[in-house]
Amino acid sequence: MSDALAVIRRSLEEQLAELRGVPASELPPALLDVTVRRIELAGGDAFALLPRDWEQLRHEEGGAGRPVPYWARLWPSGLALATALAGSPPAAGARVLELGCGLGLPSVVAGRAGARVLATDGAVDAVVFSAHAMALNEVLADVAQVDWSAHGDALAARGPWDLVLAADVLYTAQNVEAALRLLPRLVGPSGEIRLADPGRAGARDFVAAARATFHVESEASGEITLHRLRPRHG
Ligand SMILES: C[S@@+](CC[C@H](N)C(=O)[O-])C[C@H]1O[C@@H](n2cnc3c(N)ncnc32)[C@H](O)[C@@H]1O
Incomplete structure (x- = not known):
């Protein structure tokens, strides 16, 4: 993982734990296994940040009784x-x-x-x-x-x-x-x-x-x- 992605991951972990109201250790691992995708668009590329493996995230969320992460x-x-x-x-x-x-x-x-x-x-x-x-x-x-x-x-x-x-x-x-x-x-x-x-x-x-x-x-x-x-x- 690049340094930049490690920084993003730490920041995500902090905010997700706070807003979910749980310790970071209780966040699904697939939620923090993130990647950045470059999207070619008119006027310049944009970057999307997303969990790398959506099926795994869905599996982990389902196992914890949480909704399908359509987002x-x-x-x-x-x-x-x-x-x-x-x-x-x-x-x-x-x-x-x-x-x-x-x-x-x-x-x-x-x-x-x-x-x-x-x-x-x-x-x-x-x-x-x-x-x-x-x-x-x-x-x-x-x-x-x-x-x-x-x-x-x-x-x-x-x-x-x-x-x-x-x-x-x-x-x-x-x-x-x-x-x-x-x-x-x-x-x-x-x-x-x-x-x-x-x-x-x-x-x-x-x-x-x-x-x-x-x-x-x-x-x-x-x-x-x-x-x-x-x-x-x-
Ligand atoms: C199929 S995903 C589409 C996400 C994104 N707009 C896209 O096209 O990539 C549907 C999104 O709508 C959100 N959503 C569905 N119903 C909603 C509602 N009533 N209020 C707020 N968000 C809602 C879900 O949480 C999810 O992020």
Whole structure:
């Protein structure tokens, strides 16, 4: 392990133990066995920080009765959204919110463009990894643990956001219903929502229902569909 990775690992260990409220010795070993992946993007490469062996992490978390660590992979939707954003980034100073950020790659790209970013996820581990991803990419951004299906009011109160990002989060009926209620409250009349999805039924239901409130433009990028939603007026 390089010196830099050893420093990152120690910092992760400290923060994960504190936020989980457990001694470092109780953290799953696969959570701290991390790697950095270089992602080629328009405007410059970005770096993702992630557990090296997701299956092993899932196994260890499952053995401890903890949920599947969906946050801990670089999902194709997150990559597609980051790639699309790198091609058409938000304006410097734009207020950007990411929901279900996982490892935080789209937020890194938005932050690199000079946007003021809040990256959120319901999983505390995701928030810790995203904070480290920002540092690794020399991006200034805020991160917060937020389950938006339960605590959307707090996000709406900090709005309106110029841009809301979400990649592959519409995989439960609860999330679809919450998104339909919450997203219109997050953006102002000139705001925009950018979603990436791998063709899940939940996302299809969401987009069909969201057309009542938003103009929706959808574009395929390989197996991922990118949706841009803008509020209808009047
Ligand atoms: C399939 S992963 C996608 C992660 C990342 N966006 C990507 O595409 O690589 C789904 C992510 O959404 C988060 N998530 C799902 N439902 C959520 C909710 N209601 N509130 C906050 N985060 C949520 C999970 O913790 C996980 O990080």
